[in-house]
Amino acid sequence: MRYLEIPGLKSEGDLPPEERDLKDDIPLKKSEAIGINTDDADDYGDTAFLLTNSKPFEVEHSTEPGQELFKRTGTIWTATAHIITGVIGAGVLSLAWSTAQLGWIAGPLSMIFFALITLISTLLLCECYMTPDPECGPIRHGSLTGAVKFFLGEKRHRICAIFVLESLYGTAVAYTITVVESASAIKKSNCYHIEGHNSSCRHVNANMLMLIFGAVQILVSQIPDFHNMAWLSIVAAVMSFTYALIGFALGLAKTIGNGMVMGSISGVPADSGAEKLWLVFQGIADIAFAYPYSVILLEIQDTLKSPPSETQSMKKASSISIATTTIFYLCCGCFGYAAFGDKTPGNLLTGFGFYEPYWLVDFANACIILHLVGGYQLACQVIFALVEKWFAAEYPNSALRKNLDLKLPMFPKFELNMFRFVFRTAFVVTATGNAMLFPYFNQVLGVLGALNFWSLGIYFPVEMYIVQKKIGAWTRKWVLLEVFSLVCMVISVVALIGSVEGLIRAKLS
Numbered sequence: 001m002r003y004l005e006i007p008g009l010k011s012e013g014d015l016p017p018e019e020r021d022l023k024d025d026i027p028l029k030k031s032e033a034i035g036i037n038t039d040d041a042d043d044y045g046d047t048a049f050l051l052t053n054s055k056p057f058e059v060e061h062s063t064e065p066g067q068e069l070f071k072r073t074g075t076i077w078t079a080t081a082h083i084i085t086g087v088i089g090a091g092v093l094s095l096a097w098s099t100a101q102l103g104w105i106a107g108p109l110s111m112i113f114f115a116l117i118t119l120i121s122t123l124l125l126c127e128c129y130m131t132p133d134p135e136c137g138p139i140r141h142g143s144l145t146g147a148v149k150f151f152l153g154e155k156r157h158r159i160c161a162i163f164v165l166e167s168l169y170g171t172a173v174a175y176t177i178t179v180v181e182s183a184s185a186i187k188k189s190n191c192y193h194i195e196g197h198n199s200s201c202r203h204v205n206a207n208m209l210m211l212i213f214g215a216v217q218i219l220v221s222q223i224p225d226f227h228n229m230a231w232l233s234i235v236a237a238v239m240s241f242t243y244a245l246i247g248f249a250l251g252l253a254k255t256i257g258n259g260m261v262m263g264s265i266s267g268v269p270a271d272s273g274a275e276k277l278w279l280v281f282q283g284i285a286d287i288a289f290a291y292p293y294s295v296i297l298l299e300i301q302d303t304l305k306s307p308p309s310e311t312q313s314m315k316k317a318s319s320i321s322i323a324t325t326t327i328f329y330l331c332c333g334c335f336g337y338a339a340f341g342d343k344t345p346g347n348l349l350t351g352f353g354f355y356e357p358y359w360l361v362d363f364a365n366a367c368i369i370l371h372l373v374g375g376y377q378l379a380c381q382v383i384f385a386l387v388e389k390w391f392a393a394e395y396p397n398s399a400l401r402k403n404l405d406l407k408l409p410m411f412p413k414f415e416l417n418m419f420r421f422v423f424r425t426a427f428v429v430t431a432t433g434n435a436m437l438f439p440y441f442n443q444v445l446g447v448l449g450a451l452n453f454w455s456l457g458i459y460f461p462v463e464m465y466i467v468q469k470k471i472g473a474w475t476r477k478w479v480l481l482e483v484f485s486l487v488c489m490v491i492s493v494v495a496l497i498g499s500v501e502g503l504i505r506a507k508l509s
Contacts, residue, residue, distance in 0.1 A: 074303035079317035080324075081237040082300045083293055085371070086378045087325050088240040091290030091449075093178065093347045093368070094442050095329050096251070096336025100344035101283030103267035108334055110287050115326040117488060118291040118457065122318045125294055125461040126311050128468050129301045142302035144295055144460065145386060151464040163455045164295055164382065169431060170448040171379040174289075175372045176435035177444060178347075180209045182365035185350035189365075193358040207436050214432035220377055221384070221424040222416075236374025239367040244328040246364035247348050251335030262341030269342070281498020282446045288495055289449025290329060291322075292457035299382055346442040384424055391419055440506040446499030454492035458485050 074082075099107030128147050131139040141147035145164055149157035184204040191201030255261060267283075270276035301314040336348045349364050392401065400419035407413045438444055462485045465471075471478045 072303055072305045074300075074305060074313075076304075076313050076317045076320070078234070079300050079304060079314060080321050081234045082296070082303075082378065083317060083321035084240055084325065085236040085375050086293045086296050086300075087291065087321065088237075088244060088328060088371075091286065091445060092240075092244055092247070092325075092329060092332055093349060094286045094445055095290060095333035096340070096344050096348045097346045097442060098283035098286040099333040099337040100263065100268050100340075100342065101279045103265050104263055104337075105265055106280075107267070107283075107337065108330060110284060111326065111329050111333060114287050114291045115322055115329075118293075119319065119322050120484070121292070121294060121458050121461045122297060122322070123315055124465040125297050126301065126314045126318065128461070128464045129298055129311055129314070131468065140302065141298055143382065143386065144298055144456070147298060147464055148460055151467040152460070156460075156463075160456070160460055161386070163452060164386070167295055167448065167452040167456055168379045168383045169427075170444070170451075172376055172428075172431040173435045173438070174441075174444050174448060175376045175379075176210055176213055176432055177439055177441055179213045179369050179372050180206050180435070180439070181347055181350040181441060182368040183209045183213075185365045186362045189358045189361045193356070206439060210432050210436050214428050216373065217376055217428045217432075218425050220373060221380065221428060222421065223377060223381070236371045236378070239371035239374075241328075243349065243364040243367040243371065244332055246360060246367070248328070248331040248335055250360070250364075251332065251339045251348070254339035255335055258339065261338045263337045264341075268344075278498045278501045281494050282442065282502045284491065285446035285450040285453075285495035285499040286442060287449070288453040288492070289445045291325075292453060294457045294461055295452075296378060296382055299385075380424075380427065383427065384420070387423060388420060391423075438503070438507070440503060443499060443503040443506050446495065447503055450492055450496035450499050453495070454485070454489045458488040 095111070098110075101107075102110055125144075128151065129141055131141070131150070139150070141150060145157060145161045148160040152160075184206060187204055188201045192199060195201065268279065270279060297314070297318075300317075301310050304310040304313045306313075332348060337344050349361065349368065391398070395401070398419070400422065401417070403415040403417050405413060406416050462481050466478060466481060471481070
């Protein structure tokens with residue numbers, strides 16, 4: 001708990017809340033008028049105290065002035081749903097192509113390797129959620145950037161914030177591209193079914209589809225925060241399971257229909273050794289994009305109730321989620337490659353290796369669209385919370401912070417926060433514009449995966465864990481952690497080189 005000392009106030013702290021006069025109690029969300037810095041209490045849980053001349057008494061706590069009090073009600077299963085929604089997204093669709101570039105040995109082993117790395121880094125990060133403090137009580141860190149600032153200082157906090165914004169913004173761009181590919185695939189699938197597989201069903205207005213998806217996201221983005229998104233994550237998680245299962249089933253059925261397992265140990269051949277190397281690096285980058293979720297881990301952990309402890313629950317949820325997603329990834333990646341071999345498409349469900357049953361292909365792509373509506377928001381809510389908290393601190397009296405009461409025909413009355421509406425709308429508009437500018441699925445995923453795999457997924461969790469556990473320099477544990485981080489950095493650099501080369505080649509071709 002956090003105690004804020006206010007000399008001179010009288011308290012009936014010896015009495016339970018139901019037996020005392022509450023007229024002198026001061027909720028933190030209204031406390032700015034008397035000079036209390038509510039930002040100091042933002043990360044210290046759903047209960048805060050004002051310490052008066054006698055004993056502390058309990059008051060209402062709000063993460064931001066003007067927001068309603070929330071109660072942590074999350075469980076292992078809601079956290080698992082949040083994680084699966086954030087992890088099984090656009091990345092799963094590129095895994096068959098990644099396996100094709102790496103071949104039958106390196107492909108599956110790479111997925112298992114990245115799963116283990118992700119599990120290790122998330123277990124380290126889970127330990128950084130709460131910091132014991134003998135004077136103030138346990139300190140909660142409800143975001144990656146907040147935790148980095150606390151453990152590693154202001155300089156690395158700013159670096160982390162840049163990477164977080166780039167990562168989540170890039171994810172929004174990638175999800176927009178994926179949704180448009182899936183919507184286009186539905187239209188093409190129906191066309192092929194009616195006119196035949198050799199028909200030229202190619203004309204789809206991708207830009208218009210992106211604009212429609214952007215309009216939907218502008219509406220959905222008005223959801224205030226994570227604590228109001230459990231239902232959306234559960235629906236999205238069901239959708240992700242559904243289309244992953246369909247992709248696996250179609251790949252298995254086609255493999256059985258072929259009567260053989262296609263592919264080779266070395267993967268897809270290339271015209272030169274250099275080109276093969278670029279493709280291998282890009283395949284590694286696509287796998288790297290598919291796994292880490294460190295950016296949203298502490299946000300999810302901050303929704304969990306206790307007991308059991310948030311750390312214990314989050315570790316179980318992470319283990320369940322990573323095991324589940326790895327099984328799906330192996331099934332989709334391996335059976336997709338087994339079905340198509342050297343002709344494996346970049347996107348398993350939109351590259352039209354599958355024509356029939358057309359209704360099942362349509363349904364799978366519809367599930368992708370529904371899932372990414374939720375996945376988009378799960379990623380972007382972190383940016384929204386970060387920027388809106390900064391704006392509240394920098395401009396506490398701005399007119400944009402006011403809520404407007406609106407009443408639309410056939411809808412109940414609701415409040416519209418002006419800054420939330422303006423900023424979130426601008427965010428979605430620019431993300432949609434960049435997706436229209438760079439509509440290259442595999443290349444965009446590769447660049448994002450390579451950029452963020454080591455920086456956000458490995459480096460910051462490792463360094464914070466070292467500080468949290470007070471691990472001395474050059475001790476055995478410190479050396480192991482730093483070597484682990486260094487190896488992952490090398491992988492990230494080579495993956496980035498291959499992905500940037502692929503993006504430039506796609507843009508110029």
